[in-house]
Every structure is written in C-alpha cells, then in structure tokens.
Amino acid sequence: MLTMNSHNYSDIKLHFNPKNTRKYAVIVDFDGTITDQDAVDGVIERFSATEEWKEDEIRWQAGEIGSAECMTRQLSRVRVTPDELSGFLSTIRVDKDFVKFHSYLDSRNIPLIVMSDGFDLFIDSILRKNDIQNLTVKCNRLKFENDRLVPDFPYIEQSCGRCAHCKKQSIRLLRSEHPDLHIIYIGDGRSDVCATTETDQLYAKNSLAAYCRENGVLYQDFCSFADILNHLSEYMQNPEECGQSNPETEHL
Template identity: 40%
Template sequence: MERWKRGEISSRECLEIECSGVRVSPREMEEFLRHFELDPTFPSFVQYCRKEGIPLYILSDGLDFYIRYLLERYRLEDVPFFSNRLCFSDGRLVPEFPYFIPSCGMCGNCKVAHIRRLRREGDLVVHIGDGLSDRFAAEEADVVFAKGELLEYCQNTGLPCRPFRDFRDVQEALPDLRGREVPEGRGRRCPEVPLLEGARPING
C-alpha cells in the first residue's frame, strides 16, 4: 500500500499483491464483511438523489464482492457501481480489471473514463471521495466533496474542494449547486483517457 501511495506501483499492481497473500473462501469473506457497515447517512442520500432525479454512480478502485455485499445488505443493490472484480480460485483471491486502461495503467478501474462517458452536455459533475484513489476523478469533476486522504491531497495540490463529514453535508449543499455553470479546465491529469464505450456497471 505504501509503495502505491508513493507512486512506485499502480493501484492494479497493489491490489494484485494484496490478493496474492490471502487464502479465503467466499463464505469466510462474507463472514468477515459482516463486521463492516456503510456510512449510516448514505441510504438517505441515495433516496434524496432518486427523489430529485440526480444520477448517482459508485466508482471504486476496490472489489465488487464487498461492494455488492454491502449494497444488498442495505437494500441498495440497484445503485449502479463500477469496480474491479474479485474471483475465487482454489481458495485464492484473483482480481480482474474490466475497466483497466492499458495506455495509462495508473488505476485498476479508471474513474476518469467513467465520468467522461457518463457526463451529459451541461452536466455539473460532483465527486464525493475520501481516498487517494479518488484524486484523478477529483481533478475531472466540477465540484469535489473530500475528506480523509483525498482532502489532504486537494489541500496539498491546491485543488478546490469542499470538506465534508458525511453524506448529510453533501445533501445539504446540493440544492445550491443547481443551475451552477460548468467550469472549464478540469481533467488536467488524464487528457488522453478513452471513454470505455459500452461499459456497463458491474451490477447492471
């Protein structure tokens, strides 16, 4: 993980290394995930977006197994998400990368490509993130809500962002963004990323 944070290896390489050292069955993995919870403000945020007609997607450089498990547990399985895949082979974890961009190679799942493909003309793209894997998506988005390592990255690089604690903060801020003009000049780090035409959500 530290080598990835220092930029010595890609997130794909980091995930492959992490998975290679784990031996676990799907059942054992589910038992492990029982101890994890979603942000308790996320379900109501999903309902708000639905009510207001705001498209919502989960973009993750993690693995579909635990994302799907948590969404189903909270009855949010219809929220579309794009992530890497996890397969099990003889007790081994084998990650797959359906949204990998070989010409770049920095991320297992290219969030920038998803944003560019899903963006409609005139859309104001809002990115909500808390990790270092959100940094390229944050530079592509028009408005960024950040905490954790993403907030630290934005502060260190001068990337404009709005600090947040949970999804209530984001929900309270969204009405003021309605009708806001789409700024220019974002996407500075990934100018040549393909659009992943025809890509479907992992759960789509």
C-alpha cells in the same frame, strides 16, 4: 444493485428532472466514502498468509507500482473461504445517511453512479447486507478460485499508471455520451485524485482533502452524507454562490 463492467455508458439509462436547467449526475467512491473502512485493505490485512503485503503497500504509496499490480500481488497471498469473507464483510458499516442521500437524488431524477477502485464481490455483499438496492456500480471484478481471490480490471487505463479503475477516463467516457452533464464527485482517497480534474463540484475528505489543499484544488469538505445533503440542496438552487470553497480557508 446493477453492476456494470463494460467500458460503455450508453448502458446506463440516465433520467433527468425536466425542471432542472442543468443535467446533474452524482458520482461516489465506495470504500471509505460510502463505507466506514476500505474493504480491500481490511480483507488483505485480516486474511493474508504472510506479511509481504506491507511491502507492496509501501511501494504503492511511493508511486513505484499502480494499484492494479499492488492489489494483484496482495490478493494472491489471501487465503479465505466464502463464509469467512462474508462474515468479515458483514462488519463493514455504511454511512447512516447514505440511504437518505440516495433517496433525495432518486426523488429528483438525479442519477447516482458508484465508481470504485474496489471489487464487485465485496461491494455486492456489503450493499446486500445493508439492504441497499438499485445502485449503478462501475468497479473491478473479483472471483473465487478455490480459496483464492482472482482480480480482473475492466477499467484499467495503461496511460494512467496510478489506478486499477481510472476514474478520470470513466468520467470522460460518461461526458462523451452526455456532453452537457454537470458532474458532482464525492471521494476520500488516492483513487479519487484522477477524478478531481473532471468534476464540476467536488466533495472530499481524508487524504483526498489533504491532496486538494496541497495542490490548490477547490473542494467542499464533508464528514458524512448528511453534510453533503445539506450543502447540495443549496448548491442545486444556486451553484454559482454555493460551489466549492477555497481549500485554505473554508470548509463545511
């Protein structure tokens, strides 16, 4: 796995299939999209010394604080050892079709980038335990200081206010270095909302799909990466006819 923590996309070597008239890149959220649950939420719920994290969660859901402040406050109350953390993270499952999806893109020289509002410490552990390698990941940082977890947010955008990792800004930076790039985005939650205005093809589920329906954002529904793979293979051949659905009437 390759974790990139600079605000620079020239360090990512994008290799494109010369047979494609379009240059595609696939961007995927991690927690709840690649995995079956949110690792950050799970760690906070399992290892918090108090119940005060729930108050922070309510404030975040109400839009009173951004995710960077929320997670910083919540993680400050977590007490966990490296062994305990590793044991918990080993219970988190990866979508069984994700490896096949990754292989499909790799065989066609279509870059895949993981953009996460989560943390490298969690993501690295989960990917290693599932023997998933050679992924480019842009995410927040997390380190141990004694039995405490200390976060750092290299992708925070002060003008955003919502996310610790502003994916809208990250996609804009990627486009600035690859202006002809056709962006396919896959996500499931609130941290993906900012990205919806910057993508050419959107796959959404759970609360992200609900947001899209409520706000008239076109998207393609999915439950697993098998759904995406089936649709994407058709979309690559005919993007005009197989693009995003009307969110009120059509789903996969």
